[in-house]
Every structure is written in structure tokens, then in C-alpha cells.
Amino acid sequence: MTTPWNHRCAQRMQSMKGSAIRELLKLTENPDIISFGGGMPAPEVFPVEAFRAAADRVLAKQGKLALQYSATEGYRPLREWIARKMAQYGIESAPENVLITSGSQQALDLLGKVLINPGDLILTEKPTYLGALQAWRAYQAEFATVPIDNNGIQVDLLEEALTSGPKFMYILPNFHNPGGVTLSLERRHKLIEFSDRYGIPIIEDDPYGELRYEGEHIPPLVVLDAERFKNRHGRGVDDNGYFDGIAPTNGNGRAYMRGNVIYLSTFSKTLAPGLRLAWIVAPVEVIHRCTVAKQGMDLHTATMNQLIAHEILTGGEEGDDFLKGHVRLIREVYRERRDTMLDAMERYFPEGVSWTSPTGGLFLWVTLPEFLDSTELLKMAIEHKVAFVPGDAFHPHGDGHNSLRLNFSYCNPEKINTGIQRLGKVIEQAIEEQSAGTPVLHTAF
């Protein structure tokens, strides 16, 4: 017998299914399995004592405020802090341009709700972030894709895709999830040029931007877009501080955002994901619409978490410098883990397997010989007590069968070394079995 709800499900449920990430997170609960599957930060780098002290100060001094309902847009001092921080990256935003969300996943869901009609085409990179596909499939979006290579999205293939009329582009420029690559400055300029020429705006998702382990910071798309706009108009903002012709949109009479690019970032990778705190930077009209939508979705992001985050970011001994110092620590830890993983792959992975070399972030991308199927490989891998996410999960149209994503932030170097050794053996064995004609694996040609 089934319940009366089964035949009452909405149509959209047909486009939604549980994700591989979720199932794999469950695997990580078995301590025998070394999982490179989840996208989890290393718990060793969580600033637990800073959280403990900040929580205590907040509950001692602002307890009633912290536990009460609060504004849908977010805690004003935290929005101000974010606007100041964004300015350090050249992103000219006011607190009115900032909406606090319950993690970046909610930002994606919100933007889907505000923007996507059933059947709308979204242009993504290939591969792209699984969570965005999940969020937007719920709004019955369709996807067009442009492949990435070591320098990010292949802009020479972009023009054709843009003529198919996507509603917007979704781009992860820094330390791509899952690709592990970074969009070059040259391509960023080109991307902005195409966006402008074809009138297709961009959602720029930048959860890992601060976690750079080598090389120079590259300006975000949102900054390059504003610069392009200013240059075309001969000068920067006008005497009133506006971009030419854009009406004032905040209390100071300043409209900071040109708005062709919506920018997303998060505290999940720099403070802690268990807080569920992220933000959208967008023109005030977009923030307003997202606020109306968010109100119907969860009223507001947990007040307590916003106050504690703000207290950690500003109220400890290091004052405003806390995050800077803490991110430096994370970078050291993750850089070592990345290096350990890359070294181990050199040592243990058989010929015919290639991978990306990320300059930051949490992930790298492995390409297997064309005749291997990474979902089949995962079953073997789990038997050998190692796990990853099969590549097809990151492809809107299900291709990418011979690729996989590895996370290098969560496991310590020793486990990384052991896990990669195990995975190397599994791949070797799969290649051998395939060559011997054992019909274990999917043949793609």
C-alpha cells in the first residue's frame, strides 16, 4: 500500500533525483573507507576555539538578539563586513547589494526560483557543479554546455552556444568544482566581451577564490565587467558616484553594481560549512526579488550563526584580521595535501590516466582511458576501501563516463597517499580486466 501523497507529487520531481555526492557522504561514515568523494573541508582547520569564544561572547552580550527572528536580507553588520571585504577584491558593492543565504546552495536555489521558467536554457561549463544542476533541475531548466580545458571554459566554442539563447551563463572561474582548473585572465576578458555582445548575463560562483596555493589572484568576472562598462563610457562613475544612467539604489544614493554579473561566495570553505552561511552580491533589484523569494523559503538565515560569524570576523584578538590569518593556515594545510595527492598520483596511477593540477581549491579532475566507466570503477574502488565521485554526475547530459573527481582537502596526507595507492591499483586492475576482455566495464566505443 502506498500513501495518498505518492500520486500527488509535482511534475518537477521527475527532474530531481538524489545526488551521488549525498550517497557518497554516507560512505565517509565508514572509517575504513578513504573517501575523496565529498567536498568537505578538513575539520582540523576549523577554528573551533575561536567559534567557542565568539559564541560565548554573542550569547553573553547579544543573546536575545541572536535567538530572535531577524531580517530576511541578513544581519546588517555582517552585510557591511561582506561589502567591505568584496571591495578588497575590487567588487564595488554596498550592503544593499548583499543578501545572506543559508549556504551557497540556497543562493543557487533562490536564483533558480527568481529567474528560471520551465524549459529555460542555462549555459554551464562541462563539467559543472553538481549542486547547481540539482537546484535548477527543480525549476525544469535545460542545459547547454561548453567544455573546459586547463584554462577554464573554452571561449572559442562559446559563441555558438550563446546563439542558442541561454537565459544566463553559470561560471566557476577559480579552482573549478569539479574540474580543478582556473579561468585565465585573457579568457575572462573574452567571456565578458561575449556576455556583453550577446546580452547574456553571468552568475559567477566563487566559493574557493581565497584558497589559492600559488600564482597571482585573477580579478573576478564581476570586476572585469564593471571595468569594461566604465571604459566604454569614457570614465568611471559620474559625479554623483553612479555608473552613467543607473538610478541610485541605496541610502547613500550610490548604485554600485552594473549588474551584468551576479557574484556568489560563502563562508563554508573559510570558516565552516556547518554554519550554512553564504552570500549573493547583485544589483539591488535582484537582491529585492531574491529577498521576497527567500522570505517564502526560510524567512531568514539563522540569526545566531550570522552573529557568531560576525563576532569571529571582527571581535576576537586579531580584530578584522582574523580571516586573513586563518585562510593563510588553510592554504598551508591544503597546499600540502594537494601536493601529496599529485605526487601519489604520479607514483601510483597507471599510464593512460591524466589529471588536472589545481592552483587552489579543493578538487582535481581525473580522466581515465576512454574504455573505462568511473561508476563501475567506483564499485570496485569501494571494495578496495577508497571512494570518489564519478564524472557523469557533473555533466548535465550524463556524459563524462571516463572521468572522476577527487577531493584533496578532507583526508590527511597519510590517508591521501594510501587512498591514491589503492585507487591506482583499482584502475590498473580495471584496465587489465578490460584488456583481457572481462566484461566488467562499460565500453564506450
Added chain:
Amino acid sequence: MTTPWNHRCAQRMQSMKGSAIRELLKLTENPDIISFGGGMPAPEVFPVEAFRAAADRVLAKQGKLALQYSATEGYRPLREWIARKMAQYGIESAPENVLITSGSQQALDLLGKVLINPGDLILTEKPTYLGALQAWRAYQAEFATVPIDNNGIQVDLLEEALTSGPKFMYILPNFHNPGGVTLSLERRHKLIEFSDRYGIPIIEDDPYGELRYEGEHIPPLVVLDAERFKNRHGRGVDDNGYFDGIAPTNGNGRAYMRGNVIYLSTFSKTLAPGLRLAWIVAPVEVIHRCTVAKQGMDLHTATMNQLIAHEILTGGEEGDDFLKGHVRLIREVYRERRDTMLDAMERYFPEGVSWTSPTGGLFLWVTLPEFLDSTELLKMAIEHKVAFVPGDAFHPHGDGHNSLRLNFSYCNPEKINTGIQRLGKVIEQAIEEQSAGTPVLHTAF
């Protein structure tokens, strides 16, 4: 100039608008205005010190767990606690029947996402909870309504509404928001009978159930529905602990939920709303679908908050009895405020105005003379430094112009008395102006 996002908004945005509650919450920031508008708990009853101690214990002992990503369904020990608690009310559920949500608002949004196709008809009480209308308008739901009176939804008017084919009913049986009334036991039985006869399931929203100030607890709809089912089948669960014919759905092989009624509740009114912690109790298949949807919406509810809530509920000096004792305190405080408000209304409200006398909860409902418009009245009220929510906000089709909602939990007795005195004067003045023919107010006839 507008940004490129303006003409890219989804169709559904046309059915969504900011709520009166939100705008009124802003008013409460002006300390001169006595606001009966929001639905906020009294901050004086927040267990701030218990939170402070629990946060400290959690971050000292489980810091890494508290700050990490966690399961979409929620923190298992908290789900277990909720299942145990539900059992005290006769709701037979297993932890697998419980999904933790980011406030009850997210539960409403989730169920909308999982259940509602554009154009689907939902049967609500009239008036009904504004947040449900907001959440489901985003899925382009249509609404059919049945009015409530002092004993809740008028079941004798229900049958006709059910023949119009709604997908489900949405019912707030206890201390209705905004109506302040409670559904009688007799009507609950009748409602369940109609639900069964017409095959229209129910979402039962029970945020205030524990806040009863007088009289006896009345069993929730979800319990009455299960009993009806058991009685019809001659006995309770079978030898294996199943309802007849329902397949086992959890690890223990027990399927607890018949599933005709989905039950919602929250910690917002008993612990604190700033946590954003609530739950859905539903058949495992519904929980599974909601979990898939929630994953795309915010991955999971903040881990830290779930651990802190669980620690407060189980880990303090009172052990498992903390909430029981704390709810007793809340009841005392709110009972006094309700009595103060009812007394003041008797004293200060002019003839021709009537109101409900809630036996629990946070709200009461005022009906003005037919010729007054409560939105116009609010403008006058704000000038006189008192505020409320106009009744039309709680009516899916915008009627209820001569009604309004008052909250009695937030302001202390002194403020309640002063605020009601002010409001009484405003109503008196409006009646006089209307009688004198001053065209300030909307005439409805």
C-alpha cells in the same frame, strides 16, 4: 537603465510579493511604536544561559562535528529525540519519519516543491497562515477556502469545497494563526472522516500546540487519522508491528506512519526562532522526496544549531526534562499577556468590535465593523504608535478587510495595555470619522 536580470525574471515571480509581516517587522525596530504585528516570541523567555552553556559544551566536545557538513535529513540524535517526543502526543513515528528543516517556513516551501504543480488547488482555512500562502504562491498554487469560527474550520461547509478537487488541505488545528481559535475534537473527527471519504490528505501545521494556557490537550489530526485507520481494520498494528498491508519502511521493519496526514512542528516557539529549526513528520516516501528537494535547496540545516538544540534538550542539569520546564515558564508569561490584552480590549475597544479568546498560542483575531478597512486603520494606528497586521494578508483572495491580527506574546503587559488603549482610540476615531462621512475609510458595502 535597468540591469539585464529585470526582463529575465521567472513567471512565478508575478505571484510573489513581499509580505505585510516583513514590512511590519521593520516597524518594530522603532522603539516608540508598540507593535502587535510580528509573530515574535518574547525575548525575555529565551533560555539564553542554557543556550550559552549548551553551545559551550557542544563546541568543546563536538566542535569539529558541529562545524562540518552533515546529513540532509538532519542530525540523527535530534531526529530520534523528536520521534520520542512525538510519541508522547500519540504520534507513532520513527526517526526515519522525521526531517529537520530550516524553520517551518522551509517545511512549507519543501512540501510546495514536492507536491504543487502550477494551477493546483489547495484547500486552506479562511483566514490562514500568511507564510503558507507565500510559500505556495511561488509554485503558482490556487486556493479554495473554508471559513473558521470559534471552533475552527467549519466542517459543515467542507464537503462542497472538497468536491472542487483540492490536492490537499492545510489545517492549523491549535491556537490558529491568525485566528486564535482551536479546532474542537468533534470537528477533528469529522475532518478526518471527510479527508478519508474524499481522499484528500492533510498537512497539519502545529507550531503552537504546546503553548496551551487552559483546557485539555486535544489529539492532533495525525493521531486521529491513524486511529480511524486502525479501527476500520479491526485491530491496531499486526504481529510484525505494521499497519495492515503497509510494507516495512525503516531499519526496524516498522512502518509507523499511515501517512494521510503530514505533521509539522518547530522549536521556534519553545526554544528560539533565531535557530531556524523545525521538522516534518511524514511517511518515509514523503521524507525521501523532501530530502531530495532539500538537498538542492540548502544541502542541510545548520549542523551547529542542531547539535546545540539537542544538547539543550538532553544535556543540561534537567536532562530530558528541560523543555517541559521551559515550556511551563513560557505558558505562564504568555497566559498573563493574553489575559492583559483581553482585559484591555474589554476596557478600551468600542462597541461593534469583536475578537477571539485564544486558549493558547500567540495571536488573537479582531473583527471591526464591516465599514472599516484595517489597512487604512493601520496607517492611522502607526501615527498613534501602535501596529498590527491587517486581516486581508491572511486571505488568499484578499477579503477580510475589516479584520486584523494581534500578537500578545512579544510585548510586556504594560506595553500591551498602553498599545491596546492607543488602538482603541484609533478605532473609535475611525468609527466616528466614518459615521461623520469623512471619506478616509474604505466602504465595503
